[in-house]
Amino acid sequence: MTAPDAGPDVRAPRPVTERRLHPVTPFRRAWAPVAVIVGWAAHDPDQAQAQLTRLTTTTLLVALAVFVPAACLYGFLTWWYTHFSVTDTELRIRTGLLFRRTAHIRLERIQAVDVTRPLLARVAGVAKLRLDVVGTDKKDELAFLGEGEARRLRAELLARAAGFAPETAHEVGEAPSRQLLRVPARDLAVSLLLTGATWGALAVALVVPPVLWLATHSVWTVLATGVPLLGAAGARSVGRFAGEYDWTLGESPDGLRIDHGLLDRAHETVPPGRVQTVRIVQPLLWRRRDWVRVELDVAGSSGSVLVPVAPRELADAVVARVLPGVTVPAATAMTTAAARPPRRAGRCVPVWWRGYGLAVTDAVFAARHGLLRRTVALVPHAKVQSVRLTQGPWQRLWRVADVHVDTGAGKSVTARLRDAREAAELLRGQAERSRTGRRDARPDRWMA
């Protein structure tokens, strides 16, 4: 049926062993049509029954005879034509039956490596390997690999990216890891209960159906809106609980290790020196317990969670590990008169101007915003790509200006409504600091 010899060919002058994905891969999307049919049948039972009785044995057989081999063939061919290989400097992935695609991923540019194991994949004993690379929108992934193979490949990729000699890269194996933090399930559950979004979704789900009942007196309308709303409210918080369950943060020479998940397990590695921005978020209701959530951006992707919930001093210690030499400015330091915008900034942004703050230390540019949900964003000077000062006409009238600091993660951190003179000083000073801050940074190949 196919020409299997079209698979591995030796094009490189130096032999590079090409490998295939795990043979379970062709089945990874097999459940999709089944799920669609089941979902449709559950949504509209009468119609489904009517359609079922109309089906004769012959049509069913013909449909099966056409669809099953076609689906199998497609799955098999995509698997057959997907190869990957690791060379000294690159990871190469070749895919595509009709439209060929070859991805060459430079190892020293890898920003993060994730091994994820969705529930079904855990049952089948396979794992997905995903790579964050600068400049691509979507993550390149190898799905699926055997669990052991995924772990070995991850270790090998990191060893090669770190600059170990190619001959020894196989034997280096997993770097030892030291646990920094583990989030107890109870804290996670409480933190989710103390999040406004959880209660907001629940309130909407509880208020909308009675209102609809009063308006329409139709049970079906109420059910049709109430059930999905309740489902969404549940999925939001329960989904987050399941995703962030058993959050473990470790430190190893390869970088940060993040392990989490109740049903779908994920294992992420962020190599050293890759973190561009760290955000410390504190929702209103977490303030009494002084809990915070820490998010980080690496080049290529932004908004990944570093710590879902932790007491502030623990989170600060973790941030100090992630950004070496950085101490998080104390909460009190961010609310002093010097850190706040001048009073006249209130003419530009009423009330909320009080939430803005700025602290610049030797190592980091820290900007605060938010009055109820407080966010402090930290950018190490070494990661600043460019600095911008913007000033609109109304801001000029009140002699204030915004200073934006652009990072490689595609996000900007903004110090809003600074005094115009101070902002100009900041622009000059920040450019200088971002230039000199790079001098003592670690090389891309962190073991070299």
Next chain:
Amino acid sequence: METGSPGGAGATGDEQVVWTGLPPGLLRMRRLLLVVWLGSVALAVGLLLGLLAGPAWAAFALLPLAAAGWGWVMLGRNWRSWRYAERADDLLLSRGVLWRTETVVPYGRMQLVEVTSGPVMRWFGLAGVQLHTAAAATDATVPGLEPAEAQRLRDRLTELGEARSAGL
């Protein structure tokens, strides 16, 4: 070509910053395009309304003409506001009249320098220079320069960028 001393914003406290403005050719090009487009719009409006609805209605053709006059002044102000300065370690760009923006890009952070020039710009002997860093938000663009200056700037930026290259 030199637009001399910087003014306003209090943002230019440095001593030895030598600002360079944009060439007058760019202003000429923009004004010509403005006049050509709005002039033809005025002509079309005047003719159509004059023939179909009566001569009094043709007075509406004055609207595009007024817009052209306003745009003429605005383009001049905007053109004067654009300037750049090459300092020892970074490139400074400043622009905008009402919404003022000043950008500093250290040479070491430059990933790519692009020189672009469309057919109209080539006709007027102009080329634009755009700087890319790893941050997508960096909007460091010099919209129009004489080709020789654009090439000099590109070569100098590339050279300095290589010498001070810093990675991500």
